[in-house]
Amino acid sequence: MNDKDNNDETIKCDVCLKEVPLSEAKNAEASDYVAHFCGLDCYDKWLKKSEDEDKEDTIN
Numbered sequence: 001m002n003d004k005d006n007n008d009e010t011i012k013c014d015v016c017l018k019e020v021p022l023s024e025a026k027n028a029e030a031s032d033y034v035a036h037f038c039g040l041d042c043y044d045k046w047l048k049k050s051e052d053e054d055k056e057d058t059i060n
């Protein structure tokens with residue numbers, strides 16, 4: 001059988017959609033789901049994007 005680490009599940013980065021190993025992904029809890037990122041760059045982009053969306057919400 002496969003004796004290797006069985007833990008190499010991958011996820012898609014929420015921002016650039018690149019596949020990254022779950023163990024290396026950054027994640028952030030959003031209001032009703034957990035977002036995953038390939039790295040801090042994408043995490044940062046996502047944060048700014050969600051802040052923008054929040055602003056739109058408050059204006060209305």
Ligand SMILES: [Zn+2]
Pocket residue numbers: 013014015016017018037038039042
């Ligand atoms: Zn990414």
